[in-house]
Amino acid sequence: MNEAKTQPDTRERILDAAERLFMESGYEGTSMRMITGEAGVNLAAVNYHFGSKEALLREVFRRRLNWLNTERLRALDLLEQQAQGAPLKPSSILEAFFGTLLRMGTDETLGGITFLRLLGRTLTEPADFIRTFFAGEYAEVIERYKKALFRALPEVPPEEIIWRFHLMLGAMSYAIAGTDALQVVTGCEVDMNNDGPDAAAQLAARVMPFLLGGLRAPLPQFQQSPEQQNKPEPTSSKAA
């Protein structure tokens, strides 16, 4: 069994079909028969090659997240090396984090816009094993970027930065995943259904200013860590 040669790459066919179908119908809404039907392989092939439907989903993501994670770390390493110990600009951090993601959407060999949409949708999937899987896959990268943002915005309380990181992830996920989900809500005049490689470029131009504006918004008047709730006067600290 050499992996070179004219093998029908059943594994890749399954992964591609599953990626598209999970994006379109969700994990629970996609059946094994849909996947193997679209891939043109036998029903038993998924369990033979991956073991189970859960393991297939994990592999669908691992195939892409390996690249995304290392690339995000590489981009941050590069920034920090260029800065020579100085704190980074928030916009540079966002560019590294979300720009790397959006670049995936322009490269079909990395999953293209399909994987971006799958990723955005799956982050809200309620299934337990999905959440714990993502937690493990993302932990290192998130930790590094969180620390970079703490240094970049020293006057903003870390708790607030985490919140805004969370909010940026949400906005970006919707921007990516919501092609038809929320499109239908907002009135569908916008051309989000552009599946071409510049769809992600247009997305970037639209979303990045929004995220930066949100990240640098003035802080709320009062912010209380859950421990120190008896601070009577809003000292109204400045935001960057």
Place this chain on the structure above:
Amino acid sequence: MNEAKTQPDTRERILDAAERLFMESGYEGTSMRMITGEAGVNLAAVNYHFGSKEALLREVFRRRLNWLNTERLRALDLLEQQAQGAPLKPSSILEAFFGTLLRMGTDETLGGITFLRLLGRTLTEPADFIRTFFAGEYAEVIERYKKALFRALPEVPPEEIIWRFHLMLGAMSYAIAGTDALQVVTGCEVDMNNDGPDAAAQLAARVMPFLLGGLRAPLPQFQQSPEQQNKPEPTSSKAA
């Protein structure tokens, strides 16, 4: 069959259980037997009272969205009446739209934080009938607020406003729904698991400045309508 009297309010018990379970496990991840089991009613009761699982989901939302829609329209009517024909402030519009939503989260009789989370999660559900249902339920309100934002920000292209409306919805949905979904991603130091009535108040203080910052962010350099794609040179129209 009078609706008054000591009826065991089977319908309400089912709706409450379904609301919680759909929030926790999603639509496809929640079975009829889970719902009727949690509600303490017979399995056949759902089909008897609602007709089908799909119709049950619609009723779960209709019960809450009726209040939300009329209240959002009422808040906007009030603003426009006070303004006497002048354009509204963007912050007032956001306050009316998202503040009304967050107020639901403080009132357990309106579904409380449970319904808010369900709403945030369901907006990304891929099932077709869910998307078309939401489109119909939201159409009027979204249209009114969109028009108000167009008037409030006359120097911003309508397409850009729609985009940012979309992004704000995404951020808010994640902020609400992501209690454990993205919490696990960002590191779980934040106290989003506060289920008390002030959870929504804290959410508002955190999220509203972010949304306003994003809405008022500088525009991207170039923006092109999808029709005029053969524009060779980015004429770089001005931002506000």
Place this chain on the structure above:
DNA sequence: ATAAGATTGAAACGAACGTTTGAATCATTT
């Protein structure tokens, strides 16, 4: 009290689900 209608109950329906089986086929090596 009795009839009529609304609601509940236990049991089963066919369909679809993820998974497993074991023989058949293919690719590769001796």
Place this chain on the structure above:
DNA sequence: AAATGATTCAAACGTTCGTTTCAATCTTAT
């Protein structure tokens, strides 16, 4: 050519799904 291991195949596994059935029970009006 024969043998070996990897892969594919059709078929079936047991389970769970949403839904239906119909008799039993409760509620209300006559």
